[in-house]
Amino acid sequence: MSFTRDESPPFVSLATLKSEFKTYQKNWRCSTFSTQLRSLLISRLEEWNIDQAIVIGLGCVDMIPTYSHLKGTEEDYNEWRKKILCQVMVFVEVVNILSRAQNGRPITMFASDPTFDDLDEFYLARLNITVIEKAEERVTPTTFVFSPFAPWPVALDAVRRSPELYLGTSWTRVLEARPPRSRRRRKRRHRDCYMNDEQRADCHRYLESRIENTFPGLETYQHPSVHMTPPKELLEKSAELANLTGRGLAGLFQFLWPKPKPFQEEDDSDSQEGEKSNSQEEEQSDSQEEEQSDFQEEKEFDSQASQT
Numbered sequence: 001m002s003f004t005r006d007e008s009p010p011f012v013s014l015a016t017l018k019s020e021f022k023t024y025q026k027n028w029r030c031s032t033f034s035t036q037l038r039s040l041l042i043s044r045l046e047e048w049n050i051d052q053a054i055v056i057g058l059g060c061v062d063m064i065p066t067y068s069h070l071k072g073t074e075e076d077y078n079e080w081r082k083k084i085l086c087q088v089m090v091f092v093e094v095v096n097i098l099s100r101a102q103n104g105r106p107i108t109m110f111a112s113d114p115t116f117d118d119l120d121e122f123y124l125a126r127l128n129i130t131v132i133e134k135a136e137e138r139v140t141p142t143t144f145v146f147s148p149f150a151p152w153p154v155a156l157d158a159v160r161r162s163p164e165l166y167l168g169t170s171w172t173r174v175l176e177a178r179p180p181r182s183r184r185r186r187k188r189r190h191r192d193c194y195m196n197d198e199q200r201a202d203c204h205r206y207l208e209s210r211i212e213n214t215f216p217g218l219e220t221y222q223h224p225s226v227h228m229t230p231p232k233e234l235l236e237k238s239a240e241l242a243n244l245t246g247r248g249l250a251g252l253f254q255f256l257w258p259k260p261k262p263f264q265e266e267d268d269s270d271s272q273e274g275e276k277s278n279s280q281e282e283e284q285s286d287s288q289e290e291e292q293s294d295f296q297e298e299k300e301f302d303s304q305a306s307q308t
Contacts, residue, residue: 012081014123014126017081017119018123018126020082020085021123024082024085024086024089024246027244028086028089028244029093031244033216033240033241034093036217037093037094037097038097040216040255041094041097042097042101045260046258046261048102048164049142049164050098050142050144051107051142051143052108052110052138052142053091053094053095053107053110053143053144054109054110054136054139054143054144054145054158055088055112055129055145055146055147055148056111056112056113056135056145056146056147056154056155056158057113057148057150057151057154058087058111058116059084059113059149060113060117060119060120061080061081061085061119061123062081063115064076079246083247084246086244086245086249087245087246087248090245090248090249091109092127092129094144094146095107108130109130110130110135111124111130111132112131112132112135113150135158136150136157136161139161139163141162143163143164143165144163144165144167145158145166145168146168147166147167147168148249152178152195155168156199156203159203159206160202164257164258165255165257166210166255166257167215167254167255167256168253168254169251169252169253169254170212170252170254171203171206172207173252175200175203178195206256210256210257210258210259211256211258211259212254212256213256213257214252214253214254214255215253215255217241218238218241218252
């Protein structure tokens with residue numbers, strides 16, 4: 001049986017979504033990619049400081065977007081649902097790793113997407129994820145942001161707020177795909193894909209202060225997102241990861257976190273103060289030794305006098 005985008009999708013219960021999510025999560029935790037992900041996140045020298053996590057751009061679990069290669073069969077809906085649930089699963093797994101790395105610190109989770117309906121809100125609530133509007137506006141320097149396939153202006157609105165950790169498609173590739181105005185044709189100047197100077201500056205500013213780490217298993221991909229990568233190539237590059245994530249992380253997905261703070265040596269003034277302090281301590285020590293010696297001599301003299 002086929003379903004067009006104008007017809008209602010096949011019915012999916014909350015119990016089905018919960019069961020499928022647990023299956024994908026179990027399979028993920030049994031894979032080597034799960035271990036690699038944990039090792040990557042705890043390899044950071046500085047301690048994490050994250051108290052909230054936000055996922056943007058998931059999409060509606062029972063509505064296939066028009067840009068997708070999926071046409072609307074029941075099998076297509078199942079594939080689309082797996083993709084979204086796997087993205088949520090990765091989001092939850094990263095949050096769990098970060099929470100344990102912070103000695104069990106609770107991390108509040110939010111999700112935002114204009115296509116969400118009641119079903120999305122219900123199943124996300126079962127995972128302790130609260131649906132809100134424009135979650136990108138709530139990003140702070142202590143936030144983890146996961147942007148699977150949000151429009152780049154929305155993702156950039158989150159990035160410009162300097163989140164502690166970001167996971168999404170490579171911003172370096174996004175910049176390459178959107179050259180300055182002078183390099184674009186006149187008739188395309190006002191299209192949504194155009195990135196103005198302020199947006200480019202925000203993007204560069206964030207990248208300059210961050211370390212880029214590719215998501216485990218995606219090191220061989222050469223394209224920024226699934227829309228620019230043939231499905232056949234994705235399967236050839238990493239069939240296991242594609243199956244585990246429902247192709248939900250197809251593309252050059254990267255983690256971005258702050259660069260280590262540079263080691264600050266003591267300046268000359270501090271060094272001089274330290275030397276002065278040491279000198280004063282030595283003088284005080286010598287003075288105390290002299291006083292103690294004089295006291296001992298006086299004591300011996302008094303003792304001899306009393307004997308006489």
